[in-house]
Amino acid sequence: MxxxxxxxxxxxxxxxxxxxxxxxxRETVGYYDLPEQDINPILEYCKQIPAQIESIAVIGIGGSSLGAKAVYEFLKPVKNLQRKLYFFESTDPINIQNLLSKIDVTKTHFLVISKSGTTVETFAIYKYILSKQSDYSYYTFITDPNSALEKYAKELKANVLHLPQNVGGRFSVLSTVGLVPLALCGIDIKxxxxxxxxxxxxxxxxxxxxxxxxxxxxxxxxxxxxxxxxxxxxxxxxxxxxxxxxxxxxxxxxxxxxxxxxxxxxxxxxxxxxxxxxxxxxxxxxxxxxxxxxxxxxxxxxxxxxxxxxxxxxxxxxxxxxxxxxxxxxxxxxxxxxxxxxxxxxxxxxxxxxxxxxxxxxxxxxxxxxxxxxxxxxxxxxxxxxxxxxxxxxxxxxxxxxxx
Amino acid sequence: MxxxxxxxxxxxxxxxxxxxxxxxxRETVGYYDLPEQDINPILEYCKQIPAQIESIAVIGIGGSSLGAKAVYEFLKPVKNLQRKLYFFESTDPINIQNLLSKIDVTKTHFLVISKSGTTVETFAIYKYILSKQSDYSYYTFITDPNSALEKYAKELKANVLHLPQNVGGRFSVLSTVGLVPLALCGIDIKxxxxxxxxxxxxxxxxxxxxxxxxxxxxxxxxxxxxxxxxxxxxxxxxxxxxxxxxxxxxxxxxxxxxxxxxxxxxxxxxxxxxxxxxxxxxxxxxxxxxxxxxxxxxxxxxxxxxxxxxxxxxxxxxxxxxxxxxxxxxxxxxxxxxxxxxxxxxxxxxxxxxxxxxxxxxxxxxxxxxxxxxxxxxxxxxxxxxxxxxxxxxxxxxxxxxxx
Incomplete structure (x- = not known):
């Protein structure tokens, strides 16, 4: 550069x-350390997602979607990516239905991303999508440790990943929040x-x-x-x-x-x-x-x-x-x-x-x-x-x- | 409203x-009169475009594309439109190829829109697309009367439509510039x-x-x-x-x-x-x-x-x-x-x-x-x-x- x-x-x-x-x-703000993190856990996690999954859908808003979208849309036109990535980030009913019409819920893995674990938009959309795909193995939840969302996911025995400590939403693209959806699409997160x-x-x-x-x-x-x-x-x-x-x-x-x-x-x-x-x-x-x-x-x-x-x-x-x-x-x-x-x-x-x-x-x-x-x-x-x-x-x- | x-x-x-x-x-600025214009010539023109044309592609930038795009994208998710509408509005080579990969040039009608008739971006893209589809019947040119573009189009015996007088590009969405692509997609321009x-x-x-x-x-x-x-x-x-x-x-x-x-x-x-x-x-x-x-x-x-x-x-x-x-x-x-x-x-x-x-x-x-x-x-x-x-x-x- x-x-x-x-x-x-x-x-x-x-x-x-x-x-x-x-x-x-740098001692307290988490994002400074992200470039040197160990990405092996993320790559290991990605291997669990079955090959027949063709699309990844992020259910998240603001810091939970904008970063991954920026990277994905930058690389998509020039790279032959493994999977498509969609973003459910609006409560607009037309938009939700429009996005759903583009994916096959039996071939999509959903990443429900909410740092606080209580984002209204995210849960409104999640509840709706859950009515279309009720098998929890199609979902991974990304949230702060001990959030209500983590407790929920653990009770379901669903996949949960954590945000690193002290990383704010808008600085989180280089953490699990951005790396997981990007790696699942085959983007070189290393x-x-x-x-x-x-x-x-x-x-x-x-x-x-x-x-x-x-x-x-x-x-x-x-x-x-x-x-x-x-x-x-x-x-x-x-x-x-x-x-x-x-x-x-x-x-x-x-x-x-x-x-x-x-x-x-x-x-x-x-x-x-x-x-x-x-x-x-x-x-x-x-x-x-x-x-x-x-x-x-x-x-x-x-x-x-x-x-x-x-x-x-x-x-x-x-x-x-x-x-x-x-x-x-x-x-x-x-x-x-x-x-x-x-x-x-x-x-x-x-x-x-x-x-x-x-x-x-x-x-x-x-x-x-x-x-x-x-x-x-x-x-x-x-x-x-x-x-x-x-x-x-x-x-x-x-x-x-x-x-x- | x-x-x-x-x-x-x-x-x-x-x-x-x-x-x-x-x-x-209102005596001199053209856009004020657009709501009451006679749209029959536009509707007649649209009838000439064969039914097997599945997509319309606007080659134009700024005032030549933004208005039609605004209306099309507003209505597309809720209306069952007759044709898809694409916009070639960038000289970004990745973007041009990406858009071209989405359309079948034998089933697309191209609208080359340039008020002045000499817009650099528009002609760079037009020349490129012409190398993919050299049959002039696939093109309509929208420009000011007597522009170099009109002379060119007339020499080819290609379709030409005019912008009304004294309508600036950014005020032109309700003129031929916006109405033609929208009507071709089946949008109710009336x-x-x-x-x-x-x-x-x-x-x-x-x-x-x-x-x-x-x-x-x-x-x-x-x-x-x-x-x-x-x-x-x-x-x-x-x-x-x-x-x-x-x-x-x-x-x-x-x-x-x-x-x-x-x-x-x-x-x-x-x-x-x-x-x-x-x-x-x-x-x-x-x-x-x-x-x-x-x-x-x-x-x-x-x-x-x-x-x-x-x-x-x-x-x-x-x-x-x-x-x-x-x-x-x-x-x-x-x-x-x-x-x-x-x-x-x-x-x-x-x-x-x-x-x-x-x-x-x-x-x-x-x-x-x-x-x-x-x-x-x-x-x-x-x-x-x-x-x-x-x-x-x-x-x-x-x-x-x-x-x-």
Whole structure:
């Protein structure tokens, strides 16, 4: 992964302190250790799932689904995966029926994922699916130790897997929560973790990413009042769900009251896909209020490339310049053109990330890169990166309505 | 459609003037007339497409694809549509091949849509698809009269349809651009336009929506510095692509330099889907910086509903309260709980839109509602709602790189 910053900032005492805090945090926050975990128990578990199972369905929402979806959707178009992966993550009745019509419940293994073990959406959907497939051997439950869900699963003698300690939902993709569904589809989770490990190493062992991540975090935090919106503009359709994962990670981690004040702070994440969103959101970035930073993501080598044919169309000869160009070159030229145009404006903070190719190692690295960046920015803007007290109020109101 | 505002504002001289400007604009801006257009030519054209054509593929980007996609994806899960609709809207080589693998080019009719007739992405993709299907009878071209694309199509004696005059790309979904692909899939375009017509009538003939749209536009424009971000939070998975259409409409129309100043202004659109994004973005709205307004969209009657079974799970008896509840009630209770929780904060501007059901008439109305709102806000924040000068710079740089 290469990351080039087009803005300037100088590391200072604040970044030194933030780095020290992150170092200290490693003792208590669980996600930092995930890249080096022993994956053998997961691989062993996967062997138990019979070969005739064609699909895996995650019943889970938010942190229980977004990470696996990001990785799966990134790799699916280029890898010959063993099984299909579906996500039941909405209480929309049309959506539930639509998804169910796509799978054969006798050839699907369901992963019921709920950290707390009491997520309303997850259990509403689970109860419905249970009415279609009542054999518990078709289910695995992933939850925190001693949750009500674990007790339930144990009573049924069903499969239960645990989340590691102190890993929050939105930081859990590299734990059982993400690794189990991905491994069951045949995704190389060892490579996924290796990619994360390399990024971690670079950050904690004074590699190139230490300087870059600190500078980026410092810039975002110092300028969060002027540039409160952070766009991720990815030039690959395969990164669409990575953007959704990023939106949760960034928004839910960084939008809250400060620890040492009563101020509401927050950085607003926006996911964009190029070149499509050049025809949508770009105008706003280019000419709208100067409240946005933009990070571009490009794929260096699409591998499975195709070329624009050498065809001349009468009256459209101007477009002959496209002939024989590989699409991968075109899409990257488009991205570079947008970067140049925005740089010319001089007041839009930009950086660009180049992923060598579409594989598990690269997406693992990108995930860890964003987790580290989130932790750093959270530290610098003085919030608790790992809680989400703001979602409780609506849950309490709902439970009251439901008389739970 | 019902729309309830949870914030207060009083109409004033500015709104009277803005309304007068919109009235005047109807003489020159084309989209206002679309609901009452004669659709017989489109229906006649559709009859020419042979019955053995199973799929329709739009080759187009931005305004040429987002509108039809929004309507199609809204209706697809509940209607038994005649044909499938695909969108080639990216130069990502993986995406192009992936889409091509899903269709049979001998049973697909391609709609090449480019208003200007020279969109780089569209022609790159068209050339590639032409190498897979070289029979021009499989193509229809939709473009402005006298564009290079029209000349090309005429030379081939291929089908050409025109965009109506003075209709910009992002306001074109109710013109040939959206109606042709939708009608070819068997979507009731008459009902779609009728829904738009009712909203238009309500706005221009002093119906309920006139007051509401003026108040909403006034509030957004008066407070655009304090609340520069406008979230659309839709409690229906089927509205996912409507949100993408909204993002283009809002962002590209309202993000630009003011007409009577050199200031950059703009309102940033964000599309959210509930309840999923309660587990993602809600924390940021609830506890983050107070820079967002939120509009909720709910479906009153999902029609094709299902019920949570009456099952009690040991250790999870607290969730028995969900039993026998229709999912449609649950999802709407979730939405109402979030609205209540946000109202309790007292400083987040909210409103909610209730769509009676999922059909063409309702989505047509919602589209026109947002088009009118965009025009009003554009007028009030002093921008040219209908141009997009900011996207030109990157295009020029790309053309230079390509030596076009």
């Amino acid at each position: 290469k990351n080039k910053l087009y803005f300037h900032t100088t590391l200072n005492q604040k970044t030194t302190e933030a780095y020290a805090s992150i170092q200290k945090e 490579a996924l973790l290796l990619g994360a490990h390399h990024v971690k190493q670079s950050f904690f062992e004074q590699g190139e990413l230490q300087d870059i991540l600190l500078k980026k975090a410092l810039f975002y935090s110092q300028n969060h009042a002027q540039y409160p919106i952070n766009c991720l503009f990815a030039y690959s359709e395969s990164l669409k769900y990575f953007c959704e994962w990023y939106v949760q990670l960034w928004g839910e981690s960084l939008g809250k009251k400060q620890i040492h004040s009563a101020f509401h702070v927050g950085l607003t994440p926006i996911g964009l896909i190029g070149p499509k969103d050049q025809h949508s959101f770009l105008q706003l970035i280019m000419e709208g209020t100067r409240d946005k930073s933009v990070t571009f993501i490009q794929i260096e080598d699409f591998e499975n490339d195709v070329q624009i044919p050498d065809t001349s169309l009468p009256h459209l000869e101007a477009l002959d310049a496209l002939n024989s160009l590989p699409f991968s070159r075109l899409i990257n030229m488009q991205c570079n053109s947008v970067i140049e145009a925005l740089r010319d404006e001089e007041d839009i903070p930009l950086d660009s990330i180049l992923l060598p190719k579409i594989d598990a190692e690269n997406i693992g690295g990108l995930i860890f890169y964003y987790e580290l960046l989130t932790s750093l920015v959270g530290e610098l803007i003085d919030v608790n990166t790992y809680d989400q007290p703001g979602v409780e109020a609506a849950k309490i109101i709902l439970k009251k309505k439901l008389s739970i | 019902k729309n309830k505002l949870y914030f207060h504002t009083t109409l004033n001289q500015k709104t009277t003037e803005a309304y007068a400007s919109i009235q005047k604009e 009902a779609l336009l009728l829904g738009a017509h009712h909203v238009k009538q309500s706005f221009f003939e002093q119906g309920e929506l006139q007051d509401i749209l003026l108040k909403k536009a006034l509030f957004y424009s008066q407070n655009h510095a304090q609340y520069p971000i406008n979230c659309l939070f839709a409690y229906s998975e089927s509205l996912k692509y409507f949100c993408e259409w909204y993002v283009q409409l809002w962002g590209e129309s309202l993000g630009k330099k003011q007409i009577h100043s050199a200031f950059h202004v703009g309102l940033t659109p964000i599309g959210l889907i509930g309840p999923k994004d309660q587990h993602s973005f809600l924390q940021l709205i609830m506890e983050g910086t107070r820079d967002k307004s939120v509009t909720f969209i709910q479906i009153e009657d999902f029609e094709n509903d299902v019920q949570i079974p009456d099952t009690s799970l040991p250790h999870l008896e607290a969730l028995d309260a969900l039993n026998s509840l229709p999912f449609s009630r649950l999802i709407n209770m979730q939405c109402n709980s979030v609205i209540e929780a946000l109202r309790d904060e007292e400083d987040i501007p909210l409103d909610s839109i209730l769509l009676p059901k999922i059909d063409a008439e309702n989505i047509g109305g919602l589209i026109f509602y947002y088009e009118l709102l965009t025009s009003l806000v554009g007028e009030l924040i002093d921008v040219n709602t209908y141009d997009q000068p900011g996207v030109e710079a990157a295009k020029i740089i790309l053309k230079k790189k390509l030596s076009i």
